[in-house]
Amino acid sequence: xxxxxxxxxxxxxxxxxxxxxxxxxxxxxxxxxxxxxxxxxxxxxxxxxxxxxxxxxxxxxxxxxxxxxxxxxxxxxxxxxxxxxxxxxxxxxxxxxxxxxxxxxxxxxxxxxxxxxxxxxxxxxxxxxxxxxxxxxxxxxxxxxxxxxxxxxxxxxxxxxxxxxxxxxxxxxxxxxxxxxxxxxxxxxxxxxxxxxxxxxxxxxxxxxxxxxxxxxxxxxxxxxxxxxxxxxxxxxxxxxxxxxxxxxxxxxxxxxxxxxxxxxxxxxxxxxxxxxxxxxxxx
Numbered sequence: 001x002x003x004x005x006x007x008x009x010x011x012x013x014x015x016x017x018x019x020x021x022x023x024x025x026x027x028x029x030x031x032x033x034x035x036x037x038x039x040x041x042x043x044x045x046x047x048x049x050x051x052x053x054x055x056x057x058x059x060x061x062x063x064x065x066x067x068x069x070x071x072x073x074x075x076x077x078x079x080x081x082x083x084x085x086x087x088x089x090x091x092x093x094x095x096x097x098x099x100x101x102x103x104x105x106x107x108x109x110x111x112x113x114x115x116x117x118x119x120x121x122x123x124x125x126x127x128x129x130x131x132x133x134x135x136x137x138x139x140x141x142x143x144x145x146x147x148x149x150x151x152x153x154x155x156x157x158x159x160x161x162x163x164x165x166x167x168x169x170x171x172x173x174x175x176x177x178x179x180x181x182x183x184x185x186x187x188x189x190x191x192x193x194x195x196x197x198x199x200x201x202x203x204x205x206x207x208x209x210x211x212x213x214x215x216x217x218x219x220x221x222x223x224x225x226x227x228x229x230x231x232x233x234x235x236x237x238x239x240x241x242x243x244x245x246x247x248x249x250x251x252x253x254x255x256x257x258x259x260x261x262x263x264x265x266x267x268x269x270x271x272x273x274x275x276x277x278x279x280x281x282x283x284x
Contacts, residue, residue, distance in 0.1 A: 010052045013088055013096050013242045019127045023096075025060075028052045030086035030098040030121050032062040035130045037203040040219065040282050041197065043130075043153035045153040045254035049245040059245040060153045060254070062120060062132060067146035069114060069233075069262045078151070080109050081083025081119060096123045102139070116140035128284060133277040138268040145267050149233055149260035150278045156216045159236055159252050160189030166212035166223075167232060170196035188255055197263040198230045214257060220283040223253035230268075 010028040020038030025031065036042045046060030057063050057078065068079040081100060089099040100119045102110060116139040124131040132150055156162045164186055173180050175193040186194070198210060210232065212223040225232075237243055237255040243251075259278035268274055 003252075007244050010012040013091065013098075015094065015096060015123075015125045017089075017094070017125060017127060021125055021127055023125045023130060024124060025096055025098065025123055025268050026058065026061075027088070027098075029082040029083065029084065030048065030057060030064055030100060031058050031131075032132060033058070033060070034125060035125075036103070037128055037279075037282055040123055040128070041283075043221070043280070043282065044153055046154040047246050047250055049247050049250075051245060055083050059243075062153070063151040064134065064253055065147075065149040065151050066136075067115075067120060067135070067144070067148065067258075069118075069260060070096070072136045072147055072262065078149075081114070082151075091274065094125050097121070098123075102179040104146065115142075115144040119146070128282040129279065131277055131279040133275060136266075136268060136274045137143075138272050141266055141270050143269050145213045145265040147260075147262045147265050148229075148276065149231075149258040149262065150229075151233075151256060151258050152278065152280070153256050154221065154280075155254055156213055157212075157214075157253070158189075159255050161217055162188050162255055163213060163215045164188065164255070165215070165232065167196050167234075168199050168209065172196055186234060188236065190236075191241065192234055192236050194234045195260075195262060210259075212257065214255070219235050222260065222281045222283060224281075226277045228274060228277070229259040229261050229278070230264070231260040231262045233260050233262065 010026050013025045016022045022036050024034040035044045040149050050059040066076040066081040068075040086098040086100045090097040098121045104115045118137040119133040122133040144267040173195040209227050214221045
């Protein structure tokens, strides 16, 4: 079902299952805005001051950071995919497929990143579960590199009461202190910005699939991500960030747990395809 003018005037696409599970996706950024289940309420966070504006990302939901994560490259922060207008490529009763290609970019964007590509995002809804899959194809004649993340904002009642498990075998890059270290227990409830990386086994270039748990009073989410996304970014700005579209104590209402490929950029050969996904399941 296509919906319009529900949020910022941008076209939205929605799915609802007979169980009452729902998802809403904005054409702006191809961004999942809402995911709710019949007996568990809203599971994603969207700031009450979030807006849609040209060149601006929506604060909340699941922004798509591509082809650059943060400022790790020459492009504006987190790349252009989260600010671009995506097209609906297909849908059925349980999934939506959105698409963005190099032809959809502005002349300025193509000049800054002159590669022919096809980026598709598939959103699959099942009872108690949401899966988001990115599919990148190199349509050009030369290889290109990219970094990426599904910048998932997960709703919590109070971030200080949330616990994130499953990161014990990662190494940590702490963006705040600009230090790398072995894993240390993660304390939520204050500003945090950490990149957790899973190193491949010795002599191997593959990664074991990650499975995390986000536990809050009365609710547990299981988070899985593909072996092509070997990094997890954990982010919360804390109380002193001064973010204009995040008012008051709203920082307490979420934690970002991002499935990412950041530590080692992906190199995609001409004609090649890369697929990465994050799946979230509410434990009942």
